[in-house]
Amino acid sequence: MSYVYAAVIGILIGIFIFGLKTGVGCGFSTVKKKEVLILAGGYFVISIILGSLVEMVDQSYLEKIANLGMTLHVFIALVLIAAGIYTQKKWNSGCDVSKKTFLVISVPCPVCLTALFVSCMILASTLEVSGWKVGVIVGLVFFISVISSTFVFRKMKKTPEGLGTAMMFLGLFYLLGAIIVPAYIKAKKLSMELNCGGDFEIVPLLILSVFVIGGYALNSIRGQ
Secondary structure (H helix, E strand, C coil), X not given: CHHHHHHHXXXXXXXXXXHHHHHHHHXXXXXXXXXXXXXXXXXXXXXXXXXXXXXXXXXXXXXHHXXXXXXXXXXXXXXXXXXXXXXXXXXXXXXXXXXXXXXXXXXXXXXXXXXXXXXXXHHHHHHXXXXXXXXXXXXXXXXXXXXXXXXXXXHCCCCHHHHHHHHHHHHHHHHHHHHHHHHHHHHHHHHHHHCCCHHHHHHHHHHHHHHHHHHHHHHHHHHC
């Protein structure tokens, strides 16, 4: 039973963290509170719909969904990077386009919808409850994450230039995930065959560390 609780809590925490992406877009842009509530409410409704569809989809499709997610990661990453550059360029030239470009990072994207659907599917099978009830739980967690993170990020009083930086960094993170995850899976399989997994497992972590440190350094330089 403790394993079930740990799995549920872990998934809900993951959903909350995933909602921070939407909070970044709303918090660093100049959109109104009403629009933030509409967006968060939209995610709540979508979660219920996805939860209701869980019982109609066989769990064998999870692998196919995951494989599709890698392709979507690359597409979304490129869109985020382009939108981030465009937002910063326009802001530096005296034009605020954050009310439009924030949609790239905040509105439901294929990657986000896939994550919500997979989360609902796993929770439904773990808790053994109906899908729509799981959808309510997932939607509520996502709603709280969007509203609370938007409030926190707005307290930081960042300009749309900060939104552009966040979009580019998140785009690089998505791109990194699309590169590392398949490479790690292949390396893991190879390491199992060669019985020397330690040599391969450290590589993705080192690459991830380099990107994280590099992004932090770049953000620090921009802030000076």
